[in-house]
Amino acid sequence: MRKVIWTCWMQGRENAPPVVKACLNSWEKMNPGWELRVLDQYDAVAYAPRLKQIDLRKKDITATAYSDILRIYLLHEYGGVWVDATTFCNLSLDAWLPDYMSTGFFAFKKSKLPISSWFLASEENNYIVAAMARATSDYWARRSKVEHYYWFHRIFARLLKTDKQFSDCWGATKSKSAHKPHAALKAGLARPYAEVCNKIDWSTPVFKLTYKFDRNEVHSESLLNHFLEHKNSVEKKRSKRAVEYARTPRVAGQKVATDNLGDHIQILAARQLMDRFGLVPEVNFDRDKGLGSARSIEDESDKFLIMMNGWFKRGNGEWPPNNRLDPIFMGFHIRPRQSAVLTAPETIEYYKNFGPIGCRDSFTTGYLKSSGVPVVESNCLTLTFPKRLPSKSQTEVFVVSRDDRLSKAIAPIFSDAVLVNHYSGDKNFQRNMKAAQDLLTMYRRRAKLVVTSLLHCALPCLAMGIPVVMFAPMNSAKGHESDMERFSSLKKIVKIHDMNRLQDVDWDIGPAETGKYKLALVDLLKSNLDRRGVRSQRVSGPFARLKGFHSPELDFKESRDHFS
Numbered sequence: 001m002r003k004v005i006w007t008c009w010m011q012g013r014e015n016a017p018p019v020v021k022a023c024l025n026s027w028e029k030m031n032p033g034w035e036l037r038v039l040d041q042y043d044a045v046a047y048a049p050r051l052k053q054i055d056l057r058k059k060d061i062t063a064t065a066y067s068d069i070l071r072i073y074l075l076h077e078y079g080g081v082w083v084d085a086t087t088f089c090n091l092s093l094d095a096w097l098p099d100y101m102s103t104g105f106f107a108f109k110k111s112k113l114p115i116s117s118w119f120l121a122s123e124e125n126n127y128i129v130a131a132m133a134r135a136t137s138d139y140w141a142r143r144s145k146v147e148h149y150y151w152f153h154r155i156f157a158r159l160l161k162t163d164k165q166f167s168d169c170w171g172a173t174k175s176k177s178a179h180k181p182h183a184a185l186k187a188g189l190a191r192p193y194a195e196v197c198n199k200i201d202w203s204t205p206v207f208k209l210t211y212k213f214d215r216n217e218v219h220s221e222s223l224l225n226h227f228l229e230h231k232n233s234v235e236k237k238r239s240k241r242a243v244e245y246a247r248t249p250r251v252a253g254q255k256v257a258t259d260n261l262g263d264h265i266q267i268l269a270a271r272q273l274m275d276r277f278g279l280v281p282e283v284n285f286d287r288d289k290g291l292g293s294a295r296s297i298e299d300e301s302d303k304f305l306i307m308m309n310g311w312f313k314r315g316n317g318e319w320p321p322n323n324r325l326d327p328i329f330m331g332f333h334i335r336p337r338q339s340a341v342l343t344a345p346e347t348i349e350y351y352k353n354f355g356p357i358g359c360r361d362s363f364t365t366g367y368l369k370s371s372g373v374p375v376v377e378s379n380c381l382t383l384t385f386p387k388r389l390p391s392k393s394q395t396e397v398f399v400v401s402r403d404d405r406l407s408k409a410i411a412p413i414f415s416d417a418v419l420v421n422h423y424s425g426d427k428n429f430q431r432n433m434k435a436a437q438d439l440l441t442m443y444r445r446r447a448k449l450v451v452t453s454l455l456h457c458a459l460p461c462l463a464m465g466i467p468v469v470m471f472a473p474m475n476s477a478k479g480h481e482s483d484m485e486r487f488s489s490l491k492k493i494v495k496i497h498d499m500n501r502l503q504d505v506d507w508d509i510g511p512a513e514t515g516k517y518k519l520a521l522v523d524l525l526k527s528n529l530d531r532r533g534v535r536s537q538r539v540s541g542p543f544a545r546l547k548g549f550h551s552p553e554l555d556f557k558e559s560r561d562h563f564s
Contacts, residue, residue, distance in 0.1 A: 001101060001123050002515060004080035005031065005093075008039040008067055010540060019086060019211045022228045026089040034093060038085075039070070042536040046276045046522055048073040049386050050137065056541060060145035063543040068152040069136055071120060076133040077387050078515035079124035084208070087118055088184075088227055091205035097121060100174045105129060108178035113153040114160060114170070116178040118208055124513045125465065131159055131166050134389040145544070180204040189224040190217045197223070249534050252304035252325060253281030255429045256288070261422040262456030263287075263310060264429075264436035266331065269381040269460070270307040273525060278537025279305065284429075285325075292318030294325055305534070308332055309360070309381045311486075315341040320350040328528045330358035330521065331381040333486070336367060348373060358524050362488035378524055379489050382456055383517045385463040388444045398443065400452040405474055409499050410451060413507065418446075422454050440464075449507070453499075455486055462493060463518065465511040471497045493517070 005027050009016045013024060027036050037047075044066075045051045050073045054061065061069075071082040081093065100106045104123035107115040122129045135155045148154060159166045180200075184207045187196035200207075209227060218224055253271060256263045271281065283296045287310060297304065303324055309331035312319075319341045321327055329351070336343045351357050351373045358378030359365040365377040388394075397417040399407045407419050424435055443450060443461050450461045453473040461468050470490065473483055487496055493512050497505050529535070 001098075001104075001121070002079045003031075003034040004078065004519075005034050005036045006039070006071065006074050006078075006080055006082045007036070007085050007087075008044065008070060009085045010041040010044075010063060010543075012040040013038045016085065017211045018228055019209055019224070023083075023086055023088045023209060026227075027083065030089040030092050031094070034081075041540040042538070043526075044070055044540045045538045046526065046536055047519075048077065049272070049276050050133075051540070052276075052538070053137070054140055056543065058144065059140070060544040061140075062146065062545070064149075065146045065151065066540065066543060068117060069140065071117070072129060072132050072136050072152075075120060075122040075126075075129045076389075078519055079122050079126070079513075081122075082120040083206070084118035086209045086211055087181075088207040088209050089205075090202070090207055093205075096205045100176060103128075103169050103173045105169065105173060106176075107173075108181060109175055110153075110178045113150060114156050115153060116181075116208075117152050119181075119206055124515045125511045127165055128169050130390050130465075131163060132156065134391070135159060137389055178208075181206050181208050183207070184209060184223060184227075187223060189213060189227075190219060190222050192219045192221055193223045193226050194221070197226075247533060248537060249279070249305040249326070249532070250302055251279045251281045252294075252306040253284045254287045254307070254310065255284040255290075256310075257286060257427050257429065259424045259427050259432065261424055261432060261436045261439060262454060264432045265382055265440065265456045265460055266310045266380070268433065268436055268440070269384055270309050270331075273381055273384050273521070274307060276522070276536075276538065277525070277529060277534075279534075281306075287312065288314040288316075289318055291321040291325065294322035297322070297324050305532070307381075311335070311360075312342055313338050315339045320347055326532070327354055328358075328525065329354055330378045330524055330528075331360045332357055332378075333360040333364050334367070335482075343367075343371070358521075360489065361486060363485035376524065377489065378521060379517045380456075380459050381521060382459040383463045383514055384521050385440070385460050387463070387465040387514075391445065393445055395448050396446045397449045397451065398447050400450060400454055400457040402454065402473070406451070406453050406471060406499065409502065413502070414451070417451070420457075422457060449509075455490060458490060458494065462512050463514050465514075467509045467511055468494055469497065469505060469507065469509065470494050471499050474499060 007024065009020055016024070024036065024038060039047060048070050051070065054069065075082060097106065101121065101123065104126040105128045106121040107117070108119055110116045132155065139151065139155060160170060181204055183200045183204065187199045189209065190213060251274065254267050256267070285291050285294055285296065303326050305326050305328065308327045308329045311333045313335060334342045341347060348371050351368060355374030356376045357368055357373055359368060359375050360378065360380045362377060365375050368375045397414045398420055399410060399414065399417045400420040400422060401407065402421065402423055407417065420439070424432055426432060440460060443466060444464050447461065447466045449467050449469065450457065451469045452458050453471045458468050458470050472480065475483055490496070493514065
C-alpha cells in the first residue's frame with residue numbers, strides 16, 4: 001500500500017485553526033514512514049484532475065461535499081489513506097491498519113450508515129474505490145446540488161445492494177466500529193480532561209474531532225487542550241521558506257510535423273498537465289524547427305513558459321531554444337548520435353541552467369548525468385493521464401503496432417481483436433491532434449486489454465488503468481538496442497515480451513500501479529512553477545454554504561462544545 005496520507009484544508013495549512021494544525025501534526029508525529037499531503041484550494045485540481053469536470057459556478061456544492069468528491073478521486077488515482085483535517089492520529093498506521101486491509105480497502109463502520117467517510121484507506125486499483133469514483137462522477141453529472149448531507153454514504157449503500165462484487169468485497173473487509181473514534185466528541189471536548197478521560201478508550205487508533213466550538217466555552221484544562229498539546233516540533237521541522245507567488249505567466253506549447261500520433265499524445269499529455277494548473281498555451285512552436293527563432297513572439301520583453309517533453313531528434317539551428325522561452329524539462333528524451341547540437345558543450349551548459357532536467361527514461365538520465373547536468377528520472381508525461389472510471393463498455397481487445405506483424409503473431413489468441421496503427425500518414429498538426437485524442441478516448445471507453453509494441457500506446461493506457469501487454473518491436477540488433485534505451489523506464493512498470501515467446505505471456509493481467517509516477521510528475525511541475533513564483537490559476541471555489549442539513553457532529557447533543 002502506498003504510504004501517503006491525504007487530507008485537505010482549502011485555506012491552506014498555515015491558515016488552519018489550532019485543532020486542525022494539531023491533527024495534522026499528529027499524523028506526521030505518529031507516522032514518520034508516511035508522507036502527509038495537505039492539499040488546498042490551489043492544489044486540489046492539480047492532483048485530482050477529474051474535479052475540473054465540476055463547475056462550481058454552476059453547481060451548488062458545499063466545501064464538505066467537494067471534499068467527499070476529492071477524497072474518492074485521490075484514492076482512485078493514487079491509493080493511500082484519506083483523513084479529514086479534524087481527524088487526530090493516536091496510533092501509528094503501521095501498528096493497526098495492515099490487519100484491516102485484506103481486501104485492499106478499509107473504512108470505519110457507523111451504526112446507521114455503512115461507513116464513516118472521514119477515514120478511508122485503499123490500495124491502488126481497488127474495486128470499491130473505482131466503483132465509488134464512477135458512482136460519484138455519475139451522481140454529480142446529473143445534479144446541481146447535493147440532495148442529502150450523507151449523499152456519499154447513500155451511494156455506498158446503493159452499491160452494496162446493486163453490485164455483487166462491491167458487496168462481496170465490503171463483506172470480506174474486516175470490520176471496525178467508528179464508535180470509539182467518536183468518543184472524544186461524545187464526551188465533550190470543552191469539558192475538563194479529568195472528568196471525561198475515563199470515558200475514552202485511549203488505545204483507539206484515531207479520534208474524530210471538530211473545529212466548530214466556542215473558545216469561551218472551553219475549560220482551561222479541557223479535553224480539547226489535551227489534543228492541542230500535540231502541536232509540537234514536527235511543525236518546526238517541516239517549516240521552509242514560503243513561496244512568493246508573483247505573476248501569471250504567458251505560456252507556449254509545442255507542435256510537430258510528423259505522422260506519428262505518439263508525438264501528439266505526448267503534446268496532449270503536456271497540455272493536460274499544465275491545464276491542471278490553469279496554464280494554457282497561447283502560441284505553439286515546432287519542436288524541431290521553431291524553438292530557436294520563436295518567431296511568433298512579437299514583444300522581445302515577453303517570456304513564455306514552455307514544457308520541453310518528448311523525443312528531441314534534430315535541433316539544427318534551432319537549439320538551444322530562444323532566451324524568451326522559459327523551459328520546464330520533463331519527460332525529456334534525446335538521442336546523442338542523432339543530432340550533435342543537442343549534446344554540444346554550450347547545450348550542456350544550457351541544460352545546467354534549467355536543472356534538474358526531468359528525463360523520460362533511464363538512458364537519457366544516465367547520459368546527461370554523466371555530462372554533469374542535474375537530472376531526475378521523471379518518466380513520460382503520458383503517465384499523468386487520469387485513471388479511467390469502470391464501465392460495462394470496456395470489453396474489447398486492441399492490438400496496436402506500426403505494422404501487422406504483432407497482430408498476425410497473436411491472431412490465434414485474439415481473433416476478434418481491434419487492430420490500430422498510430423501512424424496516420426498525415427502530417428497536419430491539428431488533424432493529428434484530434435486523431436490522437438480520439439484514440440485515447442477509444443481506449444478509455446472500450447478497452448479491456450491493449451496489446452502493443454508502441455511506447456506511447458502503452459504508457460497512456462497504463463496511466464488510464466488499462467491492462468497492457470507490451471512487446472518489443474521486431475527490429476535489427478541496432479534498432480533493438482535503441483528500443484530498449486527508449487523503454488528503459490517502461491520496463492520498470494510492465495514486462496516487455498518477445499513476440500517469439502508467446503507461451504511466456506500472462507494475458508489475464510490487471511492494471512499496473514502507476515500512482516507513484518503520476519505523483520512524482522505533478523510534484524515536479526509544481527516545484528518548477530514554485531521556483532518561478534507561478535501559482536495555479538485553478539482555484540477551487542466558490543463553495544455553497546451548508547444549509548438545510550445538520551452537521552453529523554451535532555449528533556452528540558448532550559455535549560456543550562459543538563457549535564455550527
